[in-house]
Amino acid sequence: MKNMIDIKENERLSVMNHSCAHMMAQAVKRLYPNAKFWVGPVISEGFYYDIDLGDEVIRDEDLPKIEKEMKKIAKDGKRIVRKEISKAEALEMFKDDPYKIDLIQDLEDGNITCYQQGEFIDLCRGPHVDTVKELKNFKLLKHSGAYWKGDANNKMLQRIYGVCFETKEELEEHLNLLEEAKKRDHKKIGRxxxxxxxxxxxxxxxxxxxxxxxxxxxxxxxxxxxxxxxxxxxxxxPIMMSKELWEVSGHWENYKENMYTTMVDDREFAIxxxxxxxxxxxxxxxxxxxxxxxxxxxxxxxxxxxxxxxxxxxxxxxxxxxxxxxxxxxxxxxxxxxxxxxxxxxxxxxxxxxxxxxxxxxxxxxxxxxxxxxxxxxxxxxxxxxxxxxxxxxxxxxxxxxxxxxxxxxxxxxxxxxxxxxxxxxxxxxxxxxxxxxxxxxxxxxxxxxxxxxxxxxxxxxxxxxxxxxxAGHFPTWLAPTQVMVVPVHYEKHVDFASEINEKLNALGFRSKLDARNEKLGYRIREAQMQKVPYQLVIGDGEIENRSVTIRKAMSKESITMPLDEFITMLSAEVKEKRL
The missing domain is CATH 3.30.930.10 (Bira Bifunctional Protein; Domain 2)
Known part of the structure; x- marks a missing residue:
């Protein structure tokens, strides 16, 4: 598997994605004339833009429409032109956009740079690519809500994410990696x-x-x-200490807005x-x-x-x-x-x-x-x-x-x-x-x-x-919540030996469970695989007769049979040495 590229750390891709954010904003403005824009930075995954669409809401089905308009803009091939204007000119130019006015007011007096392509112009330090025709290989990835300036007391804006590459092949590779990353999402696997x-x-x-x-x-x-x-x-x-300590350390002066404070006996404390x-x-x-x-x-x-x-x-x-x-x-x-x-x-x-x-x-x-x-x-x-x-x-x-x-x-x-x-x-x-x-x-x-x-x-x-x-949730055996799942083929015939194995493993300090439910063998093995248990031990007639276990490892369809004591020795070494 190829490594995912950090767009922000790649100079060429960073410039392309910044330009593509502007092209997306231009397309959004064409489709939603009342749109107002906050910021559109480059991030490790590509770019995003925070947009105020008034009462209108972006839905999944709207992303292809925006992409279609972006393709038209790229095909037109307009040049991206850098302009320098005064702060007063910038305030006049963006007078109808409160978000841009907020940005401009925070800037020092002097010339401000803007970039224009076709009818669209935006505040920006740059740099950008020369023409929008360089931005053909892009994909809008998702949308979400985002509070203005990240503050929950402010208005909720709509954030659209995208990514841009030089070639179609690079884009497809990246999208495949994003799909893999989605499968590995720790929130999903954690649940x-x-x-x-x-x-x-x-x-x-x-x-x-x-x-x-x-x-x-x-x-x-x-x-x-x-x-x-x-x-x-x-x-x-202690988890909570008085204001005086945080004044000595400098946190009270420099970090108070990020601290949780409370009063105890008329004295101010902070967690x-x-x-x-x-x-x-x-x-x-x-x-x-x-x-x-x-x-x-x-x-x-x-x-x-x-x-x-x-x-x-x-x-x-x-x-x-x-x-x-x-x-x-x-x-x-x-x-x-x-x-x-x-x-x-x-x-x-x-x-x-x-x-x-x-x-x-x-x-x-x-x-x-x-x-x-x-x-x-x-x-x-x-x-x-x-x-x-x-x-x-x-x-x-x-x-x-x-x-x-x-x-x-x-x-x-x-x-x-x-x-x-x-x-x-x-x-x-x-x-x-x-x-x-x-x-x-x-x-x-x-x-x-x-x-x-x-x-x-x-x-x-x-x-x-x-x-x-x-x-991807498949933890090394030493770290896995359940290390072994013991699965008898038939309850009546095989559960006693399966229980004996399970008890022995737990007595030795391993994390083992017994799945003796009245379900088909394949179902129980599949569930253990889905739970990402490193080892499934299948116990049937042959295993009872030879005091052995048939082992199936996570992420594998193959199985191997070995004496129980040999498996325990192998498992002990794997856990003790923290093998991957």
Whole structure:
């Protein structure tokens, strides 16, 4: 299977899709003369445009009509012309479109760029293709509602998604991959396998069901085991802390609009949106020597962040999630060696799931940053050298670091070639200062530690969503909610031995179930396959006579017979070694 292309990251396709968004808007304006347009950006999957159609509603059957009009526009082959106009001219030109007026008013005084093709003109920085005839290979994918500016208090607009490629073959390939991605949708599979649910009573806050809790607990246990090997100390910090703490950390000033707050005994509190302030309080609670460093603190901490309702998406975008946080306090001379070991650690964790990745180094912002320039340069060099010494290539993102320090981002690639930013190693020169942290140097003087924020999964919930789609629900045996389904051919003749096998497997710590329902054998096997159980064991006369099992693996129509003890040995090794 070919990898899905990230349109936004491909320079040529990004330009084409941006131009195609304009062409779609032109077609919509022809078909719906009263249409008004908000924004039409390029995204990883192609493009979309948010449109106000007044009382009219886009339906599935309207997309082919819009496509037909787009084909006419492409066939006409008009040039796409860049124009520069003043802010006053722009306000006059778009005076009947409140959405464009809103955009224009936010722009600085000076020339504003527009792009025009035929009768259609739109605000845009560009660039665009030369002519619309380059935009022949496109497809409108879907439509949905989207609140203006992502705010549920605003009007609901209509969003149309599409994608454009240079050739018909590339488009067809991409559409096939999109179909595969649809089959792997974690919301669909999560519902079918009983992994999680969402409720209108808690928007953006997932409910984990029994099967989902098995996966979650296994991931968390794996996390604890691996971190114990790396000498991490585990902590648990309160989920709600007072306003004063968030003022010290800077969250109250910079992040309050995303925080959930409440009053307790006439004192303002906030549910934590991040775990780091709690870790800082734990460090500050004790006296530390230079000999104690690096001090590695790990916390699976639940955080809450208010996200616009329109942005919520299954487990991928939620309002509460568990971060697999670690905060490492160290001496400045330990940065490179600590980061190098962290890269190796992250590499080991991702390899368990068969996930490849790439690393991006985000460096000092040009204007807004804190700390000494020499320290920034030394920190950036330490991160870069750590990658080199760990044998890893990296791409530099100039100026994309946080104001308080440079970082490494780990973009994992799933089985469809889609990238997900999960792991982060972030140096922080801000919080140790704000919390006045210190350790005692060899000469008895006080020194400021360097702080490093680090996640591997990122969010447990989101990582589970990624794994669901990566494996299409066919989890590796060690992670599967049910590992074995024992299926007797006939109830009366075979259920006793089947029950004995099921009980033995569960006693040995495997997750096994018995399906002895009065249903046809083929039906029960098919259902186990649909539930994506890694192993189905069929028990009939021959199996009873030889104390054997006939094994059928998930995603396979072939079967093999082997002694029960041999199967148990094989299963034990597969689970223990976390084989894929």
């Amino acid at each position: 079918e396998l009983g992994l999680f649910m969402m409720s209108e009573y808690a928007p953006g806050m997932p409910f984990f069901l029994p099967n989902g809790m098995i996966i979650r607990n296994l991931l968390e246990n794996f996390w604890y085991e691996e971190h114990t090997k790396e000498n991490y100390k585990f902590i648990k910090t 934590k949106p991040m775990n780091c302030p709690g870790s800082l309080l734990v460090f500050k609670n004790a006296l530390h020597s230079y000999k104690d460093l690096p001090l590695r603190m790990g916390e699976l901490g639940q955080v809450h962040r208010h996200e616009a309702s329109g942005a919520l998406n299954g487990l991928f975008r939620v309002r509460t999630f568990t971060q697999d946080d670690a905060h490492i306090f160290m001496r400045p001379d330990q940065i490179e060696s600590e980061v190098m070991e962290l890269i190796k650690f992250i590499d080991r964790v991702y390899s368990v799931f068969g996930l490849s990745y790439r690393i991006e180094l985000s460096t000092r912002p040009e204007k807004k940053y804190i700390g000494d320039l020499a320290i920034w340069e030394k920190s950036e060099k330490a991160l870069a050298d750590a990658c080199v010494h760990a044998g890893k290539e990296y791409k530099v993102n100039p100026g994309d670091g946080a104001f308080y320090g440079p970082k490494l981002d780990f973009h994992i690639k799933d089985s469809l070639g889609r990238e997900w930013q999960c792991g982060t190693i972030q140096l922080d020169m801000n919080l140790p200062e704000r919390f006045d942290l210190s350790y005692v140097e060899s000469d008895g003087s006080k020194a400021r530690p360097v702080m490093l924020h680090r996640v591997i999964f990122g969010s447990i919930e989101r990582f589970i969503g990624i794994l669901i789609e990566h494996f």
